[in-house]
């Protein structure tokens with residue numbers, strides 16, 4: 001079996017590994033000159049910067065990959081015992097992620113906290129409601145607006161009004177077997193003692209994981225070889241690049257939706273239209289240097305605060321990366337801002353950082369992710385009603401979960417499905 005994998009981000013690389021482990025022949029095509037996709041790290045002025053994911057959680061799955069690719073010497077743990085903040089009414093307030101913080105936080109009023117406790121009496125999640133509607137109905141408007149919506153949709157730079165339960169949090173509730181009360185499920189976990197895996201990263205940045213996978217399979221991977229189209233070819237497929245065509249038995253697509261739509265158009269133009277219509281939220285990631293020394297993982301900034309900055313990761317505190325802070329701009333709040341050039345974007349992020357923390361900051365680096373993160377909104381309804389041509393598999397964030405552990409699991413499932421078919 002010869003499989004063509006399109007894209008060498010973590011999804012494509014993990015799929016390459018899972019297929020090669022199972023004895024398949026693999027040809028992996030990557031548009032750029034390096035592995036990792038959005039999992040990208042770089043050095044600027046002596047600082048290690050993460051342009052995509054900032055850290056991992058050291059679950060068994062992640063630790064297994066660390067060992068498999070011999071990266072344990074590079075691994076270190078971040079500080080777990082620090083708060084995450086939410087900016088409300090101009091003040092950074094602790095996001096309550098433990099029972100103690102829930103009691104002491106001034107993020108939510110006592111009235112709001114009392115309403116939150118009524119959650120077990122509310123009706124279960126409805127597949128077709130928005131994330132905003134679900135959280136407001138269950139936890140009350142105040143806790144939804146100030147805590148649950150920003151924490152959940154902040155991961156995607158998305159709008160909770162538009163994100164549908166069916167395509168997002170509903171899947172997570174199903175996975176954890178939560179059919180009625182989210183609060184009781186959390187309380188049960190707290191009482192049983194939840195085992196939250198530690199925050200982990202690598203001294204030279206997270207990109208060393210995709211680099212290590214790419215190095216092992218260097219005989220399979222074609223860099224700087226963007227795929228232009230996939231066409232049927234007898235029982236298999238032809239993968240078309242500017243270097244020519246490659247015949248394969250099966251195809252795995254791991255690229256974001258807009259690219260996938262173009263590539264699959266010659267095979268199934270109706271499917272390509274559906275994929276091409278999926279909404280994404282573009283993101284600008286601005287790294288700042290500052291002497292701000294507050295302990296914390298970072299903060300989310302409520303829409304009502306009037307900032308363009310969606311949130312920040314305080315790498316200086318969480319990962320001991322001295323002076324380094326990551327600000328996120330754009331998303332559904334102001335997608336157009338991502339098109340601004342580096343200088344005004346960097347200055348804007350620094351100005352807003354200073355206004356929020358009262359400590360000065362200097363821009364270090366500006367990165368953009370466009371298309372960015374899937375919005376999981378109503379445009380996903382049409383995807384549910386379609387299927388991929390036989391022999392074409394998808395292992396991508398628009399079809400499954402976006403986080404790195406989700407990508408690694410998806411790659412394993414995809415490899416099994418490819419070889420079982």
Ligand SMILES: Cc1cc2nc3c(=O)[nH]c(=O)nc-3n(C[C@H](O)[C@H](O)[C@H](O)COP(=O)(O)OP(=O)(O)OC[C@H]3O[C@@H](n4cnc5c(N)ncnc54)[C@H](O)[C@@H]3O)c2cc1C
Nearest residue numbers: 007009010011030031037038052053054226227402403404
């Ligand atoms: C700012 C940010 C922060 C994040 N933080 C976290 C986090 O803290 N924790 C977490 O778990 N997840 C996080 N994520 C999510 C996670 O990083 C991504 O969902 C995941 O890395 C996506 O990997 P992927 O391989 O599916 O896609 P990508 O990384 O997008 O890879 C797709 C690859 O396809 C290539 N490609 C594009 N066009 C073509 C073509 N025509 N032919 C061939 N190749 C092509 C691209 O160059 C790229 O290498 C974050 C994401 C972002 C953007």
